[in-house]
Every structure is written in C-alpha cells, then in structure tokens.
Amino acid sequence: MSEQVKALPIQNPTHASTISWRDYLELTKPRVVALMILTSVIGMLLAAPGVPGWSVLLFGNLGIALLAGAAAVVNHVVDQKIDTVMARTRKRPVATGRIAPLDALLFATVLAALGMVVLVWQVNELTAWLTLASLVGYAGVYTLFLKRATPQNIVIGGLAGAMPPLLGWTAVTGQVESHALLLVLIIFAWTPPHFWALAIHRKEEYAKAGIPMLPVTHGNRYTELHILLYTLMLLAVSLLPFVTGMSGGIYLVGALALGLRFLQYAVRLLRGDDRRVALNTFKYSITYLMALFVVLLVDHFVFVPA
Numbered sequence: 001m002s003e004q005v006k007a008l009p010i011q012n013p014t015h016a017s018t019i020s021w022r023d024y025l026e027l028t029k030p031r032v033v034a035l036m037i038l039t040s041v042i043g044m045l046l047a048a049p050g051v052p053g054w055s056v057l058l059f060g061n062l063g064i065a066l067l068a069g070a071a072a073v074v075n076h077v078v079d080q081k082i083d084t085v086m087a088r089t090r091k092r093p094v095a096t097g098r099i100a101p102l103d104a105l106l107f108a109t110v111l112a113a114l115g116m117v118v119l120v121w122q123v124n125e126l127t128a129w130l131t132l133a134s135l136v137g138y139a140g141v142y143t144l145f146l147k148r149a150t151p152q153n154i155v156i157g158g159l160a161g162a163m164p165p166l167l168g169w170t171a172v173t174g175q176v177e178s179h180a181l182l183l184v185l186i187i188f189a190w191t192p193p194h195f196w197a198l199a200i201h202r203k204e205e206y207a208k209a210g211i212p213m214l215p216v217t218h219g220n221r222y223t224e225l226h227i228l229l230y231t232l233m234l235l236a237v238s239l240l241p242f243v244t245g246m247s248g249g250i251y252l253v254g255a256l257a258l259g260l261r262f263l264q265y266a267v268r269l270l271r272g273d274d275r276r277v278a279l280n281t282f283k284y285s286i287t288y289l290m291a292l293f294v295v296l297l298v299d300h301f302v303f304v305p306a
Contacts, residue, residue: 028069043168066115254295
C-alpha cells in the first residue's frame, strides 16, 4: 500500500509541474527588452554630464523593463493564433498551450503594476506615465490594430519601440528635452528597414498568417526600395547629434562608418533580392543600433563642447 501511495505523484503529475519559470521568462521577450534597456541606460547616461546615481539606474531600468515585459506578454496573447502559423514563433508558451492566455494576462498585469509602482515610487511620475503610454502603444495600438490593418504598421507603430532612450532621459532629468527626442528619432527611422528586412526573409510566413507586411502587399522590390530610402534617412538623422552639438567627432566618424555599412547592405539587397542578404541586413541592423549608441556614449564622456 505504501509503495502505491509513493508512486501516485509519478503516475499522475500535475499540469502545473509541466510549466517552467523559463516559459514565463520567454513571454517577456528578454532579448528585446535587453536591447530596450541598453538604449534606456544610454539615455540616462547622456542626460547629464556625470554618471546618474545608482538608484535611478537600478529602479529606472527595472521599472521600464517590467512594463516592457508586460507589453511583450500581451503581444504573445494577442498573436496566439498567428504564432502557431509562423515557424519562428510556433513554440512560444501561449501558442503551444503551455501557458493559458488568462494566466499570461494575469502575469502581464502583475508586471505592469510592479513597474508602475517602482517608477512612481523611486523615479518620477513623468517616466512612469510615458512608459505606460509606450506599453499601450505597443500592446494596444500596434499589436491589436496596426499590425493587421496596414502595411505601414511598422512605420506608425515604431514610435512605441523608440521610446526607451527618452524614458531613460526623463528618469534622470524629469523633463522631455530636444536631445532626448533626437534619440527617439534615430530609433524611429531605424525601425522600418530593420523589420522590413526580416519581413522579406519571412515573407511566406507573414502571408500565411495574414499579416499585411510590406513585402506581402507590395512585393520584395518595392520593399527593398523603401529599405534603401529609409536607410538614407536614417543616415541623415543619425548625424543630427553632431549637427546640434550634442556630440563630437568620435560620434561623427562612428555614425558615418556604421551608416554607410548599413547603406551597403540596403544597396546589395535592392540589387540582389536575396533572402540571405535580407537576413544579414536584419542582423546587421541590430549590431548597428547597439554600436551607434555605444559610440554616442563614448563620445559623450570624451567630447567637451566648445
């Protein structure tokens, strides 16, 4: 009898035991959030001449990360059916049923509430409300509506993803300032060529899922031309920190080198229409953004305005 009782937990495992904490971590899209926090940290470091206090760096980025993670969780729930169709997303926790949509939404609510408490309590209300607005913009306006409504979804919805440097800046200064908006503008211009390159590579999957990405609705050639045009615009926008006196020569050289390399990828893509080039362009775009902000940060601590 005792042997039968001991065997029961093995023979009848509970459903909860099949859910790992890693599933909940995956819901928050940690890699995406990490890139956002990188730009947020740089916004904080650029906001003032010295290094901000540890409290702002810790609690500011914690609150932003929690709210960004909450938005990512909502994205998993809203895109559950789409995720089951696309190869790169079909193993996501909500898509596979490992986590129920209601449980995911509860998790998102907890993350968002914690994030708001941290920002209001330890940082400032402006940063808290701006971060919440970016959450609503991404999880609500973009994911629920724009993503399925127009091939310009990335262009219009890109503003929400461009907010982190501004959030970092306001966490330090408590104000929305012009140089912070320049950082937002850079990411806003970067977003379309970044995502359209991926969309070309994943064109068939987006078409199957019914998502009107630009390559699906207008074809590769049209999309590649727009990638080139937006990359040119990005190159011009990336020079504005130097033009306005926000940065110096180190940043100018870095921005030109990184931007011209991005432009080279865009030209190759337009000439060759190769899915591998599209994927390489997408990968480089991530490297580009991280490197550009790192160079801007290095320049900030070296360059002394006249």
